[in-house]
Amino acid sequence: MLKGVISIVVPVYNEELNIRPMYERICNTFDKCDYDFEIIYVDNCSKDNTVMEIRKLNELDARVMGITMARNFGSSQPSTMAGIHYANGNAVVIIDGDIQDPPELILEFIKKWEEGYEVVYGVRTKRKGSILRRIGYKMFYRIFKKMSYIEMPLDAGDFGLIDRIVVDEIKKLKENEIFFRGIRSWIGYKQIGVEYIRDDRNLGNTSIPFFANFKWAKMGIYNFSYKPLEWISTLSLILTMVSLLGIVYYIVLHFIYPETPYGFSTIIVLILFLGAIQLLSLSIIGEYIARIFNEVKGRPRYIVRELITRQPKEQHILEAAATLEEEKG
Structure with a gap:
């Protein structure tokens, strides 16, 4: 009997080459555990065939869902929040669509979650790729930690798992400009990091120019520092x-x-x-x-154009959630 369902939220932009490889690696990962899954691809108005690839997977597997934005809302943060809003699982995993973060690490996240941690995040002990980017990211996390008014883990991106109780708290937040890894730390609860090596992009090209990272870093600092x-x-x-x-x-x-x-x-x-x-x-x-x-101004963080799904909620998700509640009861 399944223990529950894990929702995998995958923000994507021009990632047509990585949609199916991500799905296949997630499937292989969950073959090794007692949880079912749903994948929520959130497309930030891609210019390639990303949406078409999501549709193909949805036709192949009802556990795959797609959310398309009405326009490009800038960073991946609005896409992340949209995915969290539509996630139905007992826990939610956030992972970038470029597969630089290994989906196989989700098994380690689940183990820590089962031990009682409501938030489990990946800690990048080493990253591959451009040395300039590596130095820049290292510097940012240390400056960010020093300046922030809350405790921030070093070298921890958005990749991680959050329990349903944390998901519900995040959904209550009304602020427009979201910096997810900061919000995750601000929420609190019992948290732990899992170390891993971040790979370089395998397929496709990055959609984030180097200097665009300064805007992203500035957003984090101004949102969590006085x-x-x-x-x-x-x-x-x-x-x-x-x-x-x-x-x-x-x-x-x-x-x-x-x-x-x-x-x-x-x-x-x-x-x-x-x-x-x-x-x-x-x-x-x-x-x-x-x-x-x-x-x-009170404008919404994002506007959803279309949901790519066969049903509003899959029956297996409802059954797994009910089973988990019975076990807790």
Whole structure:
């Protein structure tokens, strides 16, 4: 008898070459455990044949479901939230559609989940690919951990498993701009990491240019840190003290050495320096204001164009969920 159902949420964009390989590896993985599964591919308005591949799999296996977005909503985060919303399993696994994260690790996630952990996330001890990206990611996670107002695990991406109770809490959140790995840490509950080596992309090309990662990193920092605002206050205090000392210095210098010439270049440098500080401060404040503006509009995180599914809820999912509830009871 099956113990329950695990929902696999797979955000995809231009991943036609990876749709079937992902499905096959997930099938092989669940052949080795006592859980059934459903796969929810969430397409962020791909330009290739990704949706067609999802339709083919849905016709082949009713456990495969597709969600297509009305337009491209930027990052994979809205797609992740859409998949979580439609997931029916007793636990939900988030995994990127490029198969850089190994689906086989889901078995380890399930073991930790059965031990009582409500959140199990993958920790990338090593990643393959461009050395520039590897260095950039390493730096980001350490800066992010240092700046965040909550405890953030190092080198942990979205890949992981969350229990149904955590899923229900995440679905209650109303904020528009979601940074999933930050939200996952903020939610709390009993959490643990599982180490693994992240592969390089095998098929297709990445849809995220290198410099687009800066926008993604900035979103995480501004959503989970007040440090930039605190730095503005600290810098303002330091500059005020330096200015007061400068005023006292020039007053004393005027009386001791009245013939001392005043430097025109010094004034220019100070004006440029203070101007740069002011612009930097305004840009940081502007980032927070832009996020406030985005939240108060109250627009939905995403708009679903179509659900690719045979039934609203598969009978085997309902039966497995009922069985699990009986066992808990």
